[in-house]
Amino acid sequence: xxxxxxxxxxxxxxxxxxAPTDTSRRGFxxxxxxxxxxxxxxxxxxxxxxxxxxxxxxxxxxxxxxLSRCVGCRRCEWACNDANNNPxxxxxECDDQSVFATxxxxxxxxxxxxxxxxxxxxxxxxxxxxxxxxxxCMHCExxxxxxxxxxxxMEKSPEGxxxxxxxxxxxxxxxxIACPFERLxxxxxxxxxxxxxxxxxxxxxxxxxxxxxxVEICPVxxxxxxxxxxxxxxxxxxxxxxxxxxxxxxYGETEGGGTxxxxxxxxxxxxxxxxGLPKLPDKSPAERTERIQHAIFKGAAGPLAIAAILTxxxxxxxxxxxx
Amino acid sequence: xxxxISIPILHHPTLAAPDSRRRYFTPGMxxxxxxxxxxxxxxxxxMLFGLGAATNLSNAYPWxxxxxxxxxxxxxxxxxxxxxxxxxxxxxxxxYHPLVRPALLTAMLGYTFVALGVAxxxxxxxxxxxxxxxxxxxxxxxxxEVAICVMCYLSVLYIEFLPVACERFIGRVHLPxxxxxxxxxxxxxxxxxxxxxxxxxxxFIMLGIMLSCMHQSSLGTLMVIxxxxxxxxxxxxxxxxxxxxxxxxxxxxxxxFESIIAHRSFGLPGERDLLAELGRFIPFxxxxxxxxxxxxxxxxxxxxxxxxxDYYTQMLTIEVxxxxxxxxxxxxxxxLRAQTRWQxxxxxxxxxxxxxxxxxxxxxxxxxxxxxAIYRPSVSEIAVTLGAIALTVMIYRAIALNLxxxxxxHDDHAHHAPRAxxxxxxxxxxxxxxxxxxxxxxxxxxxxxxxxxxxVKE
Numbered sequence: 105x106x107x108x109x110x111x112x113x114x115x116x117x118x119x120x121x122x123a124p125t126d127t128s129r130r131g132f133x134x135x136x137x138x139x140x141x142x143x144x145x146x147x148x149x150x151x152x153x154x155x156x157x158x159x160x161x162x163x164x165x166x167x168x169x170x171l172s173r174c175v176g177c178r179r180c181e182w183a184c185n186d187a188n189n190n191p192x193x194x195x196x197e198c199d200d201q202s203v204f205a206t207x208x209x210x211x212x213x214x215x216x217x218x219x220x221x222x223x224x225x226x227x228x229x230x231x232x233x234x235x236x237x238x239x240x241c242m243h244c245e246x247x248x249x250x251x252x253x254x255x256x257x258m259e260k261s262p263e264g265x266x267x268x269x270x271x272x273x274x275x276x277x278x279x280x281i282a283c284p285f286e287r288l289x290x291x292x293x294x295x296x297x298x299x300x301x302x303x304x305x306x307x308x309x310x311x312x313x314x315x316x317x318x319v320e321i322c323p324v325x326x327x328x329x330x331x332x333x334x335x336x337x338x339x340x341x342x343x344x345x346x347x348x349x350x351x352x353x354x355y356g357e358t359e360g361g362g363t364x365x366x367x368x369x370x371x372x373x374x375x376x377x378x379x380g381l382p383k384l385p386d387k388s389p390a391e392r393t394e395r396i397q398h399a400i401f402k403g404a405a406g407p408l409a410i411a412a413i414l415t416x417x418x419x420x421x422x423x424x425x426x427x
Numbered sequence: 428x429x430x431x432i433s434i435p436i437l438h439h440p441t442l443a444a445p446d447s448r449r450r451y452f453t454p455g456m457x458x459x460x461x462x463x464x465x466x467x468x469x470x471x472x473x474m475l476f477g478l479g480a481a482t483n484l485s486n487a488y489p490w491x492x493x494x495x496x497x498x499x500x501x502x503x504x505x506x507x508x509x510x511x512x513x514x515x516x517x518x519x520x521x522x523y524h525p526l527v528r529p530a531l532l533t534a535m536l537g538y539t540f541v542a543l544g545v546a547x548x549x550x551x552x553x554x555x556x557x558x559x560x561x562x563x564x565x566x567x568x569x570x571x572e573v574a575i576c577v578m579c580y581l582s583v584l585y586i587e588f589l590p591v592a593c594e595r596f597i598g599r600v601h602l603p604x605x606x607x608x609x610x611x612x613x614x615x616x617x618x619x620x621x622x623x624x625x626x627x628x629x630x631f632i633m634l635g636i637m638l639s640c641m642h643q644s645s646l647g648t649l650m651v652i653x654x655x656x657x658x659x660x661x662x663x664x665x666x667x668x669x670x671x672x673x674x675x676x677x678x679x680x681x682x683x684f685e686s687i688i689a690h691r692s693f694g695l696p697g698e699r700d701l702l703a704e705l706g707r708f709i710p711f712x713x714x715x716x717x718x719x720x721x722x723x724x725x726x727x728x729x730x731x732x733x734x735x736x737d738y739y740t741q742m743l744t745i746e747v748x749x750x751x752x753x754x755x756x757x758x759x760x761x762x763l764r765a766q767t768r769w770q771x772x773x774x775x776x777x778x779x780x781x782x783x784x785x786x787x788x789x790x791x792x793x794x795x796x797x798x799x800a801i802y803r804p805s806v807s808e809i810a811v812t813l814g815a816i817a818l819t820v821m822i823y824r825a826i827a828l829n830l831x832x833x834x835x836x837h838d839d840h841a842h843h844a845p846r847a848x849x850x851x852x853x854x855x856x857x858x859x860x861x862x863x864x865x866x867x868x869x870x871x872x873x874x875x876x877x878x879x880x881x882x883v884k885e
Contacts, residue, residue: 253565
């Protein structure tokens with residue numbers, strides 16, 4: 105049971121919240137398939153590509169977020185800032201709920217933010233409390249940022265987190281273009297040494313045996329740190345035990361090929377897109393580009409084909425025949 | 428007054444250009460120089476004070492016009508180099524030879540400024556050498572492939588251009604002052620390069636075409652990895668193919684566009700008939716692109732959207748109608764494509780159309796997930812981009828005046844009989860000084876000095 109890997113996980117078929125495959129996406133795949141067949145004639149390439157290339161470690165970790173438990177106390181924001189040496193005030197300042205008036209995004213000096221479906225101050229009716237969601241780097245299973253980075257500054261560590269190495273980075277910001285969650289931030293204001301800033305799942309703490317700061321501080325156990333496969337099992341058990349309390353879906357199980365952060369919710373995830381949980385295909389966006397790249401360049405097939413065509417044309421059109 | 432300024436090197440007795448009668452600084456060139464100077468100042472500002480101070484880039488819009496115009500459009504518009512080389516050197520269409528060197532020069536300068544544009548945009552430009560070292564290589568990255576190909580191709584372009592320098596300087600190396608001692612070694616090196624390159628040039632030309640195909644297409648693959656950001660009218664796994672086909676299609680129009688401007692600017696008769704012949708290919712390359720574009724939209728079920736008429740369909744309509752359909756009509760009409768005016772209009776439309784396509788893909792049709800985020804290029808960004816274009820024009824002109832690039836400009840290389848001077852005046856070239864546009868064949872040029880040009884007068 106525990107041995108299943110993310111690529112074998114199938115979407116829950118009976119789920120009411122399972123997003124229907126829309127036409128544009130089906131079309132995208134159809135064009136992709138047609139092109140693959142056209143350019144190469146297909147078979148050798150089927151085995152290449154992102155999911156064949158990257159081997160994920162068995163024991164990689166993740167965090168399960170139970171949105172039905174989150175009360176929007178924002179202690180996690182404070183702890184995150186504290187653990188990452190980002191500016192922060194006193195812990196009590198987290199109780200300021202006015203920040204929920206706008207949807208916020210992670211910044212260079214704050215790697216996680218909690219958003220709410222509506223401003224609790226504007227309408228404090230307890231009958232319909234807002235949903236709060238903490239968002240940060242999702243630590244994808246097959247991270248597009250890692251695939252995009254041309255100098256290997258982004259890496260998927262064996263522990264699960266996607267890490268950034270400023271000493272390798274050249275600052276092209278293609279990782280930011282590639283991120284399907286748009287969670288990467290850039291220090292534009294540093295003149296010569298700007299860095300990409302993001303959550304690294306407190307790798308510096310977990311390597312010392314500590315919990316990620318946000319998980320440690322959460323007073324309502326909305327956050328749970330553990331092996332990703334265990335968390336998935338727990339999540340599905342929780343759904344099974346309380347089908348009335350959760351929609352039958354774990355966000356992050358398959359989104360974008362799967363993420364290390366997993367979300368349980370009472371509200372359909374379609375209603376939480378604005379909080380920072382976008383609808384994504386079951387495969388990593390990187391898988392598609394890598395398939396195209398490998399199709400063209402595997403064994404230098406594309407370049408060699410061009411060279412062969414050019415040579416043939418060169419000799420066929422040669423006049424005088426002084427060979 | 429100021430128009431009589433000229434680059435000192437042009438008047439150096441030994442480095443005198445083959446055609447030193449032509450001034451470098453016309454009034455139009457003074458404007459270009461001013462734009463380049465402002466651009467240089469803006470560039471310095473970015474280098475000293477960073478991206479945050481100089482640009483309006485943000486987390487939502489990590490890429491702006493430096494990537495959209497300087498890099499993506501720059502690479503596309505430099506496609507004249509490899510497409511012309513293909514025609515003249517691979518297919519042996521010898522009559523197109525007069526177009527090869529100008530196209531090569533444009534490509535060489537274009538790619539040089541693409542590299543500079545990238546360096547300007549990189550947050551850690553001082554670390555860009557990482558790309559060249561295998562320990563850093565990440566071959567799954569599309570950008571890695573683009574970077575390596577562009578670097579290799581830039582080198583190939585310089586190698587391809589070397590024979591032009593050899594032709595100009597072999598037997599005529601006269602370095603100033605103390606450096607004169609190096610005259611002979613330099614001359615010998617040039618002769619050696621000329622001799623050995625001559626033997627392998629076909630290989631370099633093939634390599635150049637190969638590298639071009641590779642990175643022109645990969646530039647399209649770059650944006651395939653985005654999800655939910657690029658509008659579906661452009662976001663397709665066929666992007667690499669579409670980018671490659673549009674690069675093919677923009678090659679000859681760019682050569683025509685640039686040839687007409689350059690010849691006008693130098694007051695030369697122009698290559699009208701040759702350009703008309705070249706123009707015959709354009710409807711085919713454009714139609715191929717159009718067919719794939721429509722097939723792609725149809726296969727992905729996007730065609731019905733064209734009836735909606737929202738922002739994106741309007742952008743696509745402008746792009747395809749003016750950048751593809753109208754030029755197909757112009758260049759498939761024998762009478763129209765024989766006239767410089769229509770050649771210029773048709774070519775300019777393709778050039779602008781492809782530029783618009785690249786901007787759509789990288790900027791206009793790119794909407795970040797962050798609601799309400801906007802990107803308007805800053806003054807510095809615009810100044811740097813315009814400055815780069817201006818500097819390209821300046822270097823082009825300096826090289827064209829001093830090296831045998833444009834045949835009609837250098838008597839001893841004009842193998843061609845002059846073509847009848849096209850008397851259609853281009854109002855488009857308003858910034859060109861009247862004397863260079865209207866001046867047919869300057870009577871001040873002694874007939875004996877320019878037999879080719881003198882032939883026109885008779």
